[in-house]
Amino acid sequence: MESNRTVLVTGGSGFIGSHLVCSLVLKHTDWRIINLDTLDYCCSRRSLQAVEDRSNYSLIRGDICNPQLVNHIFNTENIDVVFHLAAKTHVESSFESPSCFHRVNVEGTQVLLSAACQAPHTLHRFIYISTDEVYGAGPGQGLDETSPLRPNNPYAATKAAAETHVLSYWDTHRFPVIITRSNNVYGPRQYTEKVIPRFLSLLRNNRKCTIQGTLPKSRHFLFVADAVDALLLLLEKGIVGEVYNVGTSFEIPITHLARELIKTVKNVPDSQVKDWLEFVPDRPVLELRYPITCDKLKQLGWREKVTWTEGIRHTVKWYQDNPDFWWNTEEDQRPITEEFQHVMDTSGLCSSTDRIQT
Numbered sequence: 001m002e003s004n005r006t007v008l009v010t011g012g013s014g015f016i017g018s019h020l021v022c023s024l025v026l027k028h029t030d031w032r033i034i035n036l037d038t039l040d041y042c043c044s045r046r047s048l049q050a051v052e053d054r055s056n057y058s059l060i061r062g063d064i065c066n067p068q069l070v071n072h073i074f075n076t077e078n079i080d081v082v083f084h085l086a087a088k089t090h091v092e093s094s095f096e097s098p099s100c101f102h103r104v105n106v107e108g109t110q111v112l113l114s115a116a117c118q119a120p121h122t123l124h125r126f127i128y129i130s131t132d133e134v135y136g137a138g139p140g141q142g143l144d145e146t147s148p149l150r151p152n153n154p155y156a157a158t159k160a161a162a163e164t165h166v167l168s169y170w171d172t173h174r175f176p177v178i179i180t181r182s183n184n185v186y187g188p189r190q191y192t193e194k195v196i197p198r199f200l201s202l203l204r205n206n207r208k209c210t211i212q213g214t215l216p217k218s219r220h221f222l223f224v225a226d227a228v229d230a231l232l233l234l235l236e237k238g239i240v241g242e243v244y245n246v247g248t249s250f251e252i253p254i255t256h257l258a259r260e261l262i263k264t265v266k267n268v269p270d271s272q273v274k275d276w277l278e279f280v281p282d283r284p285v286l287e288l289r290y291p292i293t294c295d296k297l298k299q300l301g302w303r304e305k306v307t308w309t310e311g312i313r314h315t316v317k318w319y320q321d322n323p324d325f326w327w328n329t330e331e332d333q334r335p336i337t338e339e340f341q342h343v344m345d346t347s348g349l350c351s352s353t354d355r356i357q358t
Helices: 015-027 067-076 091-096 098-118 154-173 195-204 224-237 254-266 270-276 308-321
Strands: 006-010 032-037 057-061 081-084 125-131 177-182 184-186 209-212 218-223 243-246 251-253 277-280 340-342 355-357
Touching: 006 015, 015 032, 015 224, 032 067, 067 098, 081 098, 081 224, 091 098, 091 154, 098 125, 098 154, 125 154, 125 224, 154 177, 177 224, 184 224, 184 308, 195 209, 195 254, 195 308, 209 254, 218 224, 218 254, 218 308, 224 243, 251 254, 254 270, 254 277, 254 308, 270 277
Parallel strands: 006 032, 006 081, 032 057, 081 125, 125 177, 177 243, 184 218, 209 277
Antiparallel strands: 057 355, 218 251, 340 355
């Protein structure tokens, strides 16, 4: 990869995005890393404290659904690489407001693709981060990248729809896209609506772990550092126009996950673990498991490095050491002040929230 690259990360203040941004900023000091993020409820500026003062990092607070802003970025910043992570991802919420998920996940992706494809500066890679949920429920064997897409919830449906837009730009324009579909990613700084931080938050507040339904649901969990390594590898070695699963062999039933965290956090004997479990009604559609294979990615040299034992221990310790990290996100949602500078004042296209950090 050449030096002096400009990389745009959408959703770079989110969970995976912030880990990716930190890795890019610290490892590639000669690259410019631009983070485009709305700073929604599940994002925090604190996730990027390690890099916020670095000269090769900047934050643009803005919406990927805003074509004026997005076009301006691509017309002025000479973007070489896009990692598109910005999305609404909470499955339960997608049943309540599917149109909002469609706007961000589908329409926002289309805005981004259109601006990137028409930009005066030629893009080197457009990497779209999708999910294993686009496959729907899997059989006993793992699903590979050629398996049919059968999304069964509004969130997964919007991600699958966005994928069709991304691939259409490859088919029509030979636009250099790559798609990833990953298992559940976990680790420090993940917002508390996701299952592992949700259980940890409940236990910290002396509340029971709530489990949806009684069917034997299980999930594959990949540590965030391994997910970031996969994205960086695909930037260097991924083949344009291709889809890559990013998976892990580690699978755990959700009930077993809760039991493991209860014993770790509350330090209770096995006989008392059930006292910290509460079964609640299922959501409208709940898949039992999402098994995928990632042989295609492994052929490029990727391997997961962080074991479950190591990763969950590190994650639990982080949440114990940072109990108030997600306690109050109002500071992240406050109006942008004078510490930010308009990027489009002169054009008249910028709203009060479309500003760039300097």
